[in-house]
Amino acid sequence: MSLPVVELKNVNKRFSYTPNRPESAKELAISLLNGKYFKLKRETKVVLDDVSFSINKGEVVAIMGRNGAGKSTMLRILAGIYQPDSGEVVVRERVAPMVALGAGFHNDLSGYENIFLNGSIMGIPRAELKALANDIIEFSELGNHIHYPVKNYSSGMTLRLGFSVAAFVDAPIMVLDEILTVGDEGFQRKCLKKISELFQSGRTVILVTHDPNLAKSFCNRCIVLESGKVVYDGAPDRGARMYSEMFV
Amino acid sequence: MVAAINQFFCFHRKNLLMNLVMRNFKIKYRGSVLGYLWTLVIPLSQVVVFYFVYQVVLKIPIPNYLAFIVTGIMPWVFFASTVNESLESLVAGQNLLSHVPMPIQVFPAATVLTNFFNLLLAFPIIFGVLLWSGITPSFTMILAVPYLVGLFLFTYCLSFILACLFVLFRDVKYIFSIFLNLWMYATPVLYTIDLVPDKFRWIFFVNPLTGFFVGFRDALINQRPTDPSLIISFVAWTAGLFLIANFVRSHLSAKLVERL
Numbered sequence: 001m002s003l004p005v006v007e008l009k010n011v012n013k014r015f016s017y018t019p020n021r022p023e024s025a026k027e028l029a030i031s032l033l034n035g036k037y038f039k040l041k042r043e044t045k046v047v048l049d050d051v052s053f054s055i056n057k058g059e060v061v062a063i064m065g066r067n068g069a070g071k072s073t074m075l076r077i078l079a080g081i082y083q084p085d086s087g088e089v090v091v092r093e094r095v096a097p098m099v100a101l102g103a104g105f106h107n108d109l110s111g112y113e114n115i116f117l118n119g120s121i122m123g124i125p126r127a128e129l130k131a132l133a134n135d136i137i138e139f140s141e142l143g144n145h146i147h148y149p150v151k152n153y154s155s156g157m158t159l160r161l162g163f164s165v166a167a168f169v170d171a172p173i174m175v176l177d178e179i180l181t182v183g184d185e186g187f188q189r190k191c192l193k194k195i196s197e198l199f200q201s202g203r204t205v206i207l208v209t210h211d212p213n214l215a216k217s218f219c220n221r222c223i224v225l226e227s228g229k230v231v232y233d234g235a236p237d238r239g240a241r242m243y244s245e246m247f248v
Numbered sequence: 249m250v251a252a253i254n255q256f257f258c259f260h261r262k263n264l265l266m267n268l269v270m271r272n273f274k275i276k277y278r279g280s281v282l283g284y285l286w287t288l289v290i291p292l293s294q295v296v297v298f299y300f301v302y303q304v305v306l307k308i309p310i311p312n313y314l315a316f317i318v319t320g321i322m323p324w325v326f327f328a329s330t331v332n333e334s335l336e337s338l339v340a341g342q343n344l345l346s347h348v349p350m351p352i353q354v355f356p357a358a359t360v361l362t363n364f365f366n367l368l369l370a371f372p373i374i375f376g377v378l379l380w381s382g383i384t385p386s387f388t389m390i391l392a393v394p395y396l397v398g399l400f401l402f403t404y405c406l407s408f409i410l411a412c413l414f415v416l417f418r419d420v421k422y423i424f425s426i427f428l429n430l431w432m433y434a435t436p437v438l439y440t441i442d443l444v445p446d447k448f449r450w451i452f453f454v455n456p457l458t459g460f461f462v463g464f465r466d467a468l469i470n471q472r473p474t475d476p477s478l479i480i481s482f483v484a485w486t487a488g489l490f491l492i493a494n495f496v497r498s499h500l501s502a503k504l505v506e507r508l
Contacts, residue, residue: 015506025419080349083502095349103343108275120267121348177347 003092004054005173005204006078011087013048013073013228047073048084049228055221057093057172060205062215062236064243065225071208074225075175078206093204096122096171101182102162107151111142111161114150118165132168139194140164141187156183167194174198176207212240256494258354268358269365276362287366288373291325298438310440312469315381318374319465320437323396326367327403327457328428334359334407335414335421342508352501353493356407364400374468383469391467398486399460405489412496415504436461453477456485 018040022028031037047070055061063071076082077089079097104121105114115136119129137146140161150158159182182191199205199218209215215222215236222239224232226246232239258265277283298317302308310316337355338345345352379385414420435457444452452458459482463474 023418025417025423076346081346081502082506097348103347106271106275108278109271113271113274117267117271120264121344121350123261123264126263 002057004056005092006055006206007088007090008054008074008077009052009088009090011048011051011074011077011084011089012046013070013077013082013084014044014046016042016044018042046228048077051087051225051228051230053223053230053233055204055206057204058202059221060199060219061207062219062222062239063206063208063225064210064212064215064222064239066246069225070228071225072177075177075206075208079175091173093172095173095175096169097175097177101166102158105150105158105162108149110149111140111146111153112137114161115165118162119169122165122169124169136164136168139167139190156187159183160187163191167191167198171203173204173206176205178208178210210243212244215240215243252494252498255351256353256490256497258351258357261351261354264350265354265358265361268354269361272358272362273365284369288370291321291370292373294325295321302438308439308443310443312381312383315378315383315469316465317438318377319468320461322367322370322374323399323460323464324432324435324437326363327399328432330360330363330403331407331410331424331428333363334411335424336411337407338411338415338504339508345505346508351497352412352504353408353497356411357404360400360404360407364403367396378468383471386471388471389468392464395460395464395467398482399464402456402460402482402486402489405486405493408493409489409496412500412504415507431455431457453481456482458482 020031020036021040022031022037028037031040051070051074063074065071073082075097077084078091079095080091102118104118106117109117112133115133116126116129119132120126124132140146140163142157142161145153145157146161150161153161163182176195182188196218207219219236222232222234222236222243223230224239224242232242254260277286280286282289295314295317298321299314302317303313334356337359338352341352341355344350375385410420410424434451435455436452441449441452441458441462459474459478459480462478463482466472466474
């Protein structure tokens, strides 16, 4: 039995926020003068509350929970974007984030140029990208449009290109944040097929989803978060049911 | 230390850095007819204005004033426009920084590199003016290279620190634009220090960039050694900024990403 690829031990994360905090020197001066500054209270919101779990190699884990339950924050902690306030995070293999489709796209660049830009943002080596470029273009079904600037794309086309680049990222641990299907029905099916291939490829997959059927049919484990706490960790059908019952 | 330098200059994400630089080059003048030439036209138009005001009208007693002003304006425009463009780079990259793990310094680094390449591309013009002014090329001119490296480092460190500050206080942008204007006139860009009354000279010795401009011109125009105290001041400021910037990178990057 090898070590788990991802381990979270008693991870806590709080965000503090000061309502009405002055954001410019003028506001600061005013609030200092009228004394409001000294009455400002810092509010802290507990986003992750003593979260512990470990994920073994090859597991496909669904993370479910209401909006604001802390799912995205947890993924960011896994990806190393945020640091936990306390607790321990061990990630033993490379994590590829498949999030924020097309976030790195630049409107004035062509789709083709954006593949290379976005790919480098995701950390794919240039040589590898060159080899993948044709597959990415073919998958996106953009055809000749690939050489047009992205600003001339419809929003669906931009998402398709974003998904296509993300779908060809390869890492032992894949993290997906609600990006499973985009585009029209035909392309959505294609996305699902690509993702199910990914699930069956033996990679470790951690995905945030709001689709109970997806969790049941593809995942072998489900973690349900509620107000920053892990309230369920186990078989996906029970987890998905629990998630659905939250909204009754 | 080596690892810190590697990370500070994004050597570990070379591919990403180069792609961002290429993006900057591609989009900067896309859709404009003169394209890249604008990078030269803008500082050159300032050269014409300052030459007219200081040489033709005010008859400032500096020999080779055209060469003097070209070697001043070109690096200054690089410095000023780079810091201005980098300031908002972290906030502009927010969408990426909060989703994809990447070094935050890569955004200012890409801006500084892009503009530095532009500065290097302006060198044929600078040399043209030097030759036209009757300055004979010599090996002393090679000394301009370490000065340019120093200016690059100084600009990068300052850009990164200010970009981080801008995340916390949006005022930085306005304060710095005022300060930058004052800074230009408190730096020997348009005149030499010996024209400055004694009681104000201290400003120029405190100013980190004095060493650059005096030394850069001593290498290219006057071809003589530079006052070591000015060089030491420039190097010390750059080293100090590097230490601060590197501390911010290694200790505060994660906190800044959360504040974006």
